[in-house]
């Protein structure tokens with residue numbers, strides 16, 4: 118008798134969980150617990166520095182949104198591929214390229230320059246359409262939504278050199294801990310659509326009134342809402358947009374490539390974040406949501 122209540126609650130949870138899954142196709146309703154914060158200074162070994170770079174590369178750096186083996190919208194970096202030797206090796210060759218106009222004197226400097234000033238050298242075939250490989254679609258990763266610090270970029274370079282099997286030439290960070298660089302942001306649930314665009318790296322590929330410096334690898338999200346209701350028979354505008362975010366390959370926007378947008382947002386996005394994004398795409402001119410949690414309490 119006493120056991121009945123917990124069982125009832127459990128069944129309800131299962132039912133609602135299932136209903137949620139069917140409606141949104143989102144298995145994850147509760148965000149994953151925040152990963153343990155990496156300390157970026159003090160006595161760390163090169164091995165730890167490389168591990169931090171690995172984490173940034175696959176996480177907050179958003180590098181794998183573009184540098185991955187599925188979309189091939191950006192060169193493969195970590196291993197040998199049709200793009201040549203791993204980038205840690207080919208970096209030293211890039212600066213000897215007749216087209217090279219940058220200021221790097223060695224491989225490490227080339228990698229650093231690639232991060233802060235991607236257009237200094239644009240790998241042939243990967244430039245923005247119509248620019249004849251003079252402008253890179255890659256954002257400067259020390260600015261805007263990605264905003265990596267020097268120490269974090271150093272870690273990423275150490276990781277790329279380590280992956281390539283070349284000598285790691287970056288220096289270990291010393292001295293003061295770097296100022297708070299907002300690393301917690303990526304693991305908390307976004308409070309509004311603007312934060313969600315940044316958190317999931319949508320800004321790297323899309324433009325929208327809420328995005329400061331957007332990219333143009335994907336369609337302008339300020340313009341999708343107007344026609345979203347008539348794109349697929351049987352799907353409302355909201356359903357079409359939600360599907361475009363969770364299953365990007367279900368419908369490919371005309372003039373753009375399939376397999377470019379990550380198809381695993383459902384693994385990390387909460388339902389509230391998805392709803393905020395859908396709403397922002399549907400009503401691009403709406404003012405950013407004012408969330409009620411602002412000044413009261415801690």
Ligand code: HEC
Pocket residue numbers: 174178179180181182183184190191192194204207211228231232235236238239240243244253254255256258273321322332334
């Ligand atoms: C929005 C897509 C995008 C994102 C995000 C992105 N890149 Fe790139 N990246 C590119 C493209 C496209 C190129 C090739 C054009 C060029 O040379 O700039 C490139 C080039 C590079 C190169 C030079 C490769 C070579 O062969 O010379 C390096 C190094 C690099 N990226 C590292 C990174 C790292 C590290 C991150 C994350 C901190 C990152 N990128 C994030 C698209 C992206």
Ligand code: HEC
Pocket residue numbers: 182183314317318319320321322323334335336338341358361362365366368369370373374375376377378379382394398
């Ligand atoms: C690496 C680049 C990239 C990232 C990151 C990305 N997208 Fe996309 N997105 C694309 C491309 C390319 C298309 C067009 C091809 C397609 O329809 O899949 C697209 C299509 C879409 C569409 C459908 C547009 C239409 O007219 O059919 C929506 C909506 C969208 N993205 C929203 C988002 C949101 C929201 C995020 C962040 C959660 C995001 N995208 C992240 C590249 C990206």
